[in-house]
Amino acid sequence: MKSVNIKNVIKVLILPVFVYLLFFVCSRGSFGKPASLIMNLKQTLAPTLISYAMCCNMLCNRMDLSAGAVVMLSAMLGAKMVYLYGIGLVPFAFIVIGAGIVLGTLSGVLYMLLRVPAIVTALGVCMIYETLSNLASISWVTAISGEITTLGRFPYCLIIFAIMFALFYIIFNYTKFGYHVRACASSQQIAKNAGVSTKKTAFWCYAVSSVFLGTAALLKISIQGSIDTPMYMSSTNIIFNCMLGIYVGLALQQYCNLLIGIFVGNFILNMLTTGLLSLGISASLQDTASGIFLLIIMIFTYNNQRVMDFLSNRKQKKELLKAEL
Amino acid sequence: MKKIRKILAVMLSAVMVFSLAACSGSGSSETGSESGAQESASAEETKDTEVWGDEQGAGETSGDENGKYNIGVVIHTTTDFLCAKYKAYSDYLGKEYGVKFDYYIIENFADETYLSAIENLCAQGVDGIITTNFSGTAVLQGLKICEENQVYLAVGWSQIDESIKEQVYESDYFVGGSYESDYDAGYEIITSLIDAGCTNIAAIGYEPGITCHDRRWEGMMKAFEDHPEVTKAGEYRGLEFTKAVEDFLASDDSIDGIAITLLGIEYCSEPIKSAGREGQVKIAFCDFSENCQQSFDDGETVCAIGGQYADLVFPFVLLYNALEGDPLDKVEVPVNFIICKSGEEFADYMEYLHDDGVYAWTTEEVDKLIKSKNSSVTSEDLLEMGASYSIEDTIERHGN
Incomplete structure (x- = not known):
């Protein structure tokens, strides 16, 4: 059992280590210094929380495209309160998280009441929240600075992340809601027949998601010190990378807990961006390079078991042939 | 329950439509005596109004509420450091020259957004339009809308693309513009x-x-x-x-x-x-x-x-003279940037060019650019002004 665990740990770590080594070698050592990795770790925290927020809905085949807009609007409201009234850190944190909870839950309520596909509701809500962000913004960017960004610094950001990780770990693995989500993820119909209230589970997915989106908004603005005004549905940019993190997590799920897989996925994506930058790849090519690289990783991760099976089958066949001869 | 759902669905659709409309702004000018209120209100109150008030997006105005001319301004915001000063300057100029400015806030810089803004302002009945950051060849389309509505157009913060310059200058409704040495x-x-x-x-x-x-x-x-x-x-x-x-x-x-x-x-x-x-x-x-x-x-x-807020003077002067029936030669004025490399230089900028009630050119100076007040003014004077714009030049003119 122990050897299996170690094997799994190695399998999970092989991806980030591979990405790290690749860029370390290609950039001739300019990428991957400890300070860079710490920065990468910090950059991973908020996207991972957004991934957790989206995870339950995504598992149940609901695409919540409004998650990015919830994060941006919550952060914008908090920053605006600081700008207008010079509020302190505690009320700021409460406003950002509170706004996230209210806005995220509202998305869920609308989904429940409207009974239209989740993606349609999410698009509508996303547009409304983006417009509200626009109306509330001062300029291209709304910034905060000084003590108000304390929660974005070490060790506070790590503590917040650790608390949220533990909370989600418990919710996802040890609560009735978590079991229901996993049941719905396998098959909504079977879950329904087994007595799971899919409606109630859907609502709780949004409610739980909203807590994590609010906290992600707090971490994001505290670490970055500013929040951009969304335009052209740019709030969805935030969530696409987080969705990729979830996909990597799902691919790694066979070797580790989904939550750890999602964290590793987001960390890899951040390393990928900084790695490509350290290679001097121009901005216009970075997206293309990230896309191709990500595809390679996903192909490898999803198919490595098949390759291993193929190799072991061939070995077995050879051995059988040998024995027959 | 079904009824409630239907009502909610209709409400959500309405909100979505409203949000789209809000994105492209409306520029209605019926409300708003904000500029007047701004002067009398406390700084905090003013800030609140600018950020949260109804003035953002639709209905933002400045200048003379009952002015003889109405100029629309297409701009991305009026609340940041630069654009708030731009708006304050338009208020200052508008009150002196009897011009009401209608601000049309755009959410993005897409050509369609600009064209929609110009269409809406024309429909609203403005006499002239200043479009900031209006780039590329879409200027021609914007100008066509202005021609159809007999509205003058000036461009600020952006230079006309060389490939369409000749066509743009041929239009009777293009009065000129200004741009910075980007x-x-x-x-x-x-x-x-x-x-x-x-x-x-x-x-x-x-x-x-x-x-x-x-x-x-x-x-x-x-x-x-x-x-x-x-x-x-x-x-x-x-x-x-x-x-x-x-x-x-x-x-x-x-x-x-x-x-x-x-x-x-x-x-x-x-x-x-x-x-x-x-x-x-x-x-x-x-x-x-x-x-x-x-x-x-x-x-x-x-x-x-x-320091780009000062750019406003040039489209304003070109438009005002055209509206008065005595236009200057069409010109695009290159305007200097203010370059600060130390805290002292920035403090000087704030004191002589940006603080409340301080502007790059006073109305006495702008008077010299209005043909009805100074018949000898030419576009060359505008070019000179743009070229001499600096902290030192302002201190020389306004410093005690």
Whole structure:
């Protein structure tokens, strides 16, 4: 059992280590210094929380495209309160998280009441929240600075992340809601027949998601010190990378807990961006390079078991042939 | 329950439609005596009104509420450091010359957004329009709408594309415009970082498509070409500036300078602190903000370039003369940027050019540009004004 665990740990770590080594070698050592990795770790925290927020809905085949807009609007409201009234850190944190909870839950309520596909509701809500962000913004960017960004610094950001990780770990693995989500993820119909209230589970997915989106908004603005005004549905940019993190997590799920897989996925994506930058790849090519690289990783991760099976089958066949001869 | 759902669905649709309408603005001018109220209200109240009030988006006005002329202004905001001053200047000029300004706030810089803004302002019955940052060949389409509605058009903060210049100048409804030396500003951003001792500089710019930002970027790239001794740590052109700064700092710990075509302090300060590189990374950028003084004093900013609010005078004068029936020759005025490289220079900018009630040119000076008041004025005078715009020039004219 122990050897299996170690094997799994190695399998999970092989991806980030591979990405790290690749860029370390290609950039001739300019990428991957400890300070860079710490920065990468910090950059991973908020996207991972957004991934957790989206995870339950995504598992149940609901695409919540409004998650990015919830994060941006919550952060914008908090920053605006600081700008207008010079509020302190505690009320700021409460406003950002509170706004996230209210806005995220509202998305869920609308989904429940409207009974239209989740993606349609999410698009509508996303547009409304983006417009509200626009109306509330001062300029291209709304910034905060000084003590108000304390929660974005070490060790506070790590503590917040650790608390949220533990909370989600418990919710996802040890609560009735978590079991229901996993049941719905396998098959909504079977879950329904087994007595799971899919409606109630859907609502709780949004409610739980909203807590994590609010906290992600707090971490994001505290670490970055500013929040951009969304335009052209740019709030969805935030969530696409987080969705990729979830996909990597799902691919790694066979070797580790989904939550750890999602964290590793987001960390890899951040390393990928900084790695490509350290290679001097121009901005216009970075997206293309990230896309191709990500595809390679996903192909490898999803198919490595098949390759291993193929190799072991061939070995077995050879051995059988040998024995027959 | 079904009824409630239907009602909610209709309400959501209505809100979505409303939000789309709000995105493209409306420019209604019926409400709003905001400008008048601004002067009398306390600073805090004014700030609240600007940020949360009904004035944002629809119905923002400035100048003389009952003015004889009505000029529409297409702009992306009126609440930041630059645009709030731009609006205050229009209020100051409008009250003197009997002009009401209707602000039309745009959510993005897409051609369709500008064209829709121009259409709406024309439908609203304005006499002239100033479009800020109106780039590319869409100016021709905008001008066509203006011709159909017999509305004069002036362009601010942007130069007419060379390929369509002749066609634009042929139109009776194009009066001229003004633009800043964005290419030189981009060049200056890089050279000032080099002068400050930076040797590994990351370049960050707004996504391609807006003429002023494109030219700043070209200037930055030319400076890198002319200074091969300096390393360009990388390029980023997009919309996620803070993340770009974070990524640069994470990818290379020898970066000691960040050049950015907009709002440097807001996008760079916290990521620099967050990376533990405070004091090691210098920044240079376009667009002043409230935080410039502190950043200069801390030694973080080595060059900030701005002061573009003064640009308003040129489209205004060109439009006003045309509306009075005595237009000046069509001209696009290159206007200097204000370049600050120290806290003292920025303090001077604030004192002589930006603080409340202080403007680049007073109405007594603008009087000399109005043909009905000074028949000898020519477009050459505007060119001279644009070329001499500086802190020193303003101190000379207005300093005690």
